Amino acid sequence: MQEVLVAEDVRRSYGDTVALGGVSLSVGSGEVFALVGPNGAGKTTLVRALTGTTDAEGTVRVFGTAPTDADRDRIGLLPQAFDPPERLTPRELLRYYGGLYDEARDVESVLGDVGLTDAADTWYENLSGGQQRRTCVGATLMNDPDLLFLDEPTTGIDPAGRHALWDLIDGLADAGTTVFITTHYMEEAQRLADHVGLLADGSLVALDTPDALVSTYGGESRLVVETDAEADQVDALPLDYELVLEGGVLTIYDVPPVSIGEVVDALETAEIPYDALTWSEPSLEDVYMELAGTGLDEGPSPRVEGTAVSTGGER
Secondary structure (H helix, E strand, O other): OOEEEEEEEEEEEEOOEEEEEEEEEEEEOOOEEEEEOOOOOOHHHHHHHHOOOOOOEEEEEEOOEOOOOOOHHHEEEEOOOOOOOOOOOHHHHHHHHHOOOOOOOOHHHHHHHOOOOOOOOOOHHHOOHHHHHHHHHHHHHOOOOOEEEEEOOOOOOOHHHHHHHHHHHHHHHHOOOEEEEEEOOHHHHHHHOOEEEEEEOOEEEEEEOHHHHHHHHOOOOEEEEEEOOOHHHHHOOOOOOEEEEEOOEEEEEOOOHHHHHHHHHHHHHOOOOEEEEEEEOOOHHHHHHHHHOOOOOOOOOOOOOOEEEEEOOOO
């Protein structure tokens, strides 16, 4: 796969504050790369360094050359903060941004791509937050870029709009566009990305495919049981799993879905009452919590250590 974007030991400081502490990565043609992390992790600073809009130490290559020398007609960029004129419509805004290029896509086609055909003649200020963000994404597509940077593209978008944009990004990648997104939504990264970089305090703490990261760092599946059981009741359960009881929640680790019935039978035999059972697999949220130890904006809670009342088998 041809490398479209390469960064080697990229560093950026603001006074005594280290924004980027030596980031290295590469993104291939047609790949979706997701950079994830909480606010303040350095995501936007890295995007600016990769696009040549801020100075940074290290080496960055876009299409084999420095980002400031790359053909700008081949690059699209949606900053995290982007506020177009409010008294223009999506159709007018896309026509304006298309006019900045010698060759631009058809406005109506892009309006359809971002799901704004019906709202094309509504003033920007009267659009919903999701429609406004989709208008901004549409502006980045007017030059039909080969490399597209999207900094927090779905912030403020409702779930339906977010899924529509995910489908759009999938389609762009399938057509050969290389997409670099930043996000703090772990579901978004896991759904879209071919490779994920986990950024914390300006450093990449891991870089791999979503499945590989979850397999390596995500831990076990878990069955969460809401119960008023006492520790001695749980300790007597004939289950060959690790069980942790904490604050009215019994967490049973590494239970395969086919064995949930076995757990339910054991609870009923021991006359342990419960209000709900929830089974979940590890996710990128768990990976980030394991590697960076910092909270994100959504996703399952990290594992909380409580009283280990039974330890069946090795972990």
